[in-house]
Amino acid sequence: xxxxxxxxxxxxxxxxxxxxxxxxxxxxxxxxxxxxxxxxxxxxxxxxxxxxxxxxxxxxxxxxxxxxxxxxxxxxxxxxxxxxxxxxxxxxxxxxxxxxxxxxxxxxxxxxxx
Amino acid sequence: xxxxxxxxxxxxxxxxxxxxxxxxxxxxxxxxxxxxxxxxxxxxxxxxxxxxxxxxxxxxxxxxxxxxxxxxxxxxxxxxxxxxxxxxxxxxxxxxxxxxxxxxxxxxxxxx
Numbered sequence: 001x002x003x004x005x006x007x008x009x010x011x012x013x014x015x016x017x018x019x020x021x022x023x024x025x026x027x028x029x030x031x032x033x034x035x036x037x038x039x040x041x042x043x044x045x046x047x048x049x050x051x052x053x054x055x056x057x058x059x060x061x062x063x064x065x066x067x068x069x070x071x072x073x074x075x076x077x078x079x080x081x082x083x084x085x086x087x088x089x090x091x092x093x094x095x096x097x098x099x100x101x102x103x104x105x106x107x108x109x110x111x112x113x114x
Numbered sequence: 115x116x117x118x119x120x121x122x123x124x125x126x127x128x129x130x131x132x133x134x135x136x137x138x139x140x141x142x143x144x145x146x147x148x149x150x151x152x153x154x155x156x157x158x159x160x161x162x163x164x165x166x167x168x169x170x171x172x173x174x175x176x177x178x179x180x181x182x183x184x185x186x187x188x189x190x191x192x193x194x195x196x197x198x199x200x201x202x203x204x205x206x207x208x209x210x211x212x213x214x215x216x217x218x219x220x221x222x223x224x225x226x
Contacts, residue, residue: 043120049214101162102147104157105156106155
């Protein structure tokens with residue numbers, strides 16, 4: 001069974017500092033990986049996706065993520081945090097085997113301190 | 115504008131009542147999904163449909179029912195058998211099983 005682990009339910013960074021949100025997955029086959037962002041009382045918006053092309057994936061709003069097969073990781077980064085980045089972030093995986101179900105991590109709430 | 119709409123945004127239900135949440139998409143996507151979100155739990159799949167007139171149970175289907183009579187519509191009924199229905203419900207759609215999912219704005223259901 002596939003699973004997704006997001007380390008840290010809450011992360012705080014200062015405005016202008018590096019943002020690093022961690023995601024590890026378990027999968028026996030090459031995965032499809034996604035990062036979504038959710039603002040309070042809203043739906044989810046896709047930030048970026050990995051579908052076996054380049055291992056470094058660039059997304060919207062200056063975010064990027066690197067797929068590392070050896071570490072089964074897909075961490076999300078942004079060089080300089082902005083106040084508008086405060087939101088909840090979800091990592092998700094489809095393994096492409098069996099049901100093709102999108103499995104979500106439990107989310108990381110990012111706070112940005114001015 | 116293409117997208118997914120959900121209605122209503124807020125819904126209040128008395129215990130023992132069935133309620134239906136609406137989800138409509140004009141993206142011409144074949145696949146549609148319903149998720150339930152509780153604080154600290156992430157999203158959990160209730161039902162999904164890959165094509166019209168076909169749908170499958172997700173991880174937490176008990177107490178819920180769906181229909182898919184039209185490509186653009188995938189309503190979710192929360193029945194009185196659902197013991198703890200208070201939650202935020204999200205509908206999504208995708209072009210196919212491995213494509214990114216696009217989400218609606220959600221419906222917050224509260225049982226009084």
